[in-house]
Amino acid sequence: MNEQNQGTERLLIRMESRSQNEAFARAAVGAFMVRMDPTVEEIEDVKTAVSEAVSNSILHGYPDEPGEIRMELLREGKRLRIEVTDYGRGIADVRKARQPLYTTCPGSDRSGMGFYFMEAFMESVDVESQPEQGTKVILTKTIGRR
Amino acid sequence: MEYELNGVNLIVHLPGELDHHSVRTLPQDIELLFGEYEIRRIIFDFSAVTFMDSSGIGAVLGRYKRMCERDGDITLYGMNRRTRKLLEMAGVGKLAAMYEKKEEALKR
Numbered sequence: 001m002n003e004q005n006q007g008t009e010r011l012l013i014r015m016e017s018r019s020q021n022e023a024f025a026r027a028a029v030g031a032f033m034v035r036m037d038p039t040v041e042e043i044e045d046v047k048t049a050v051s052e053a054v055s056n057s058i059l060h061g062y063p064d065e066p067g068e069i070r071m072e073l074l075r076e077g078k079r080l081r082i083e084v085t086d087y088g089r090g091i092a093d094v095r096k097a098r099q100p101l102y103t104t105c106p107g108s109d110r111s112g113m114g115f116y117f118m119e120a121f122m123e124s125v126d127v128e129s130q131p132e133q134g135t136k137v138i139l140t141k142t143i144g145r146r
Numbered sequence: 147m148e149y150e151l152n153g154v155n156l157i158v159h160l161p162g163e164l165d166h167h168s169v170r171t172l173p174q175d176i177e178l179l180f181g182e183y184e185i186r187r188i189i190f191d192f193s194a195v196t197f198m199d200s201s202g203i204g205a206v207l208g209r210y211k212r213m214c215e216r217d218g219d220i221t222l223y224g225m226n227r228r229t230r231k232l233l234e235m236a237g238v239g240k241l242a243a244m245y246e247k248k249e250e251a252l253k254r
Contacts, residue, residue, distance in 0.1 A: 019167035026163075026197065044197075044228050051199040055166040109173060111204035113236055120235065 009035070011073040017062040017086065025054045025071055029082065032073045036080065037144040045121035046080065046141060052114040053084040053137045060104065061088030061135055080143050087134040094127050147172060149179060152252065154186040160195050164202035172205050176212070186218045189251050193224030202229075203236045210241050219243075223251040 011032055015021045026047040033043055050071070057069045067088050074081040091097045097104075098119075103112040118125045122139045129135040147168070150157040156179060161168050179185060188209050195202075210220050223245040225233065233239060245251045 019165075019170065022165045022167050023163055041228075047197065048199050048232070051165055051197075055199065055201060059166065109169070109201070109204040109208035111200045111207055111236065113200035113203055117200055117232070117235075 007077075009075045013071045013073075015069050015071070017058040017066045017069050017088075019055075019058055021069070022051055022054050022058070026051050028071070029073060032075070033080065033143060036075060036078065039144070042141070042143050046082070046139075046143075049118045049121045049125075049139050050082060050084070052118050053082075053139065056114055056137070057084060057086035057088065057135065059110075060091070061086035063089065078142050078144055080141050082139040083136060084139075085134065085136040090131040090133050090135055091127070091129040092131050094129055098127065147175070149175065151179075151183060151185075152189075154184055155189050155252065156183070156185045156187070157189045157191055157248075159191045160202075162194050162196050164195050164198040164205070166199075166201035169201050169205040173208060176209060180212075180216070185216075187221060188213055188218070189221045189223065189248075191224055191248065192222060192226070192229055193248075195224075195226070195229055198229050198232055200236075203232065203238065206233070206238060206242070207236070210238075221245065221251045221254060223248055 013028055029046055029050045030043055033046060054069060067086060070085040072083040096102055098115040100116040101112040103110040118139060122141045124140045126138040127135065147161055148159040150159065190206060213220050220242045222242050243254060
């Protein structure tokens with residue numbers, strides 16, 4: 001593998017918190033990953049996790065007014081790091097929010113499976129959040145091991 | 147999203163990408179159809195679905211709960227390997243019959 005393939009690449013996308021942008025975020029991360037020689041399953045795993053993180057920001061970060069979501073994709077060799085940040089409402093109790101089947105919208109169609117899927121499909125999931133400041137979700141995964 | 151009535155079955159033809167955006171009108175659509183028709187079973191057609199996240203799971207589970215209240219049930223067909231895996235992870239396999247083909251789902 002040459003020097004260039006081992007290097008780092010970075011892509012930063014700032015988008016409005018509109019639900020149409022969920023598909024855009026998935027497509028962007030899929031295109032970014034192609035250069036990492038991923039398996040089909042790895043692309044599906046990462047797309048699912050990104051979809052969950054961006055949907056969370058849209059629904060829970062900005063429940064009333066649209067705001068800005070920042071998605072940063074970083075590749076370091078085989079390592080993919082994704083940060084999804086919003087500047088919205090924030091999460092008061094991150095530990096509780098990450099429990100499977102927990103939802104702040106009981107009675108709605110929210111399954112409470114979002115963080116569960118992120119954890120199942122990525123190697124690490126870190127959440128930094130402050131009420132009324134916003135939330136940052138950091139997802140990492142090693143791509144193209146096989 | 148397209149809806150097809152087949153006797154007392156409502157067949158929901160799901161779109162290619164099943165996420166929070168694409169499922170947002172589904173609950174109201176189905177409630178409206180409940181008002182108009184006698185519906186005993188919702189059959190979800192996954193044959194076009196290439197992507198699904200937890201919003202798709204939520205939409206299916208939400209309709210499952212509604213059909214339980216109405217003494218009905220739900221059936222799924224046409225899932226690809228990935229979609230089936232996510233549904234199984236969420237425990238939907240315990241709540242709903244799953245088939246490969248539409249004919250099998252209708253025969254049930």
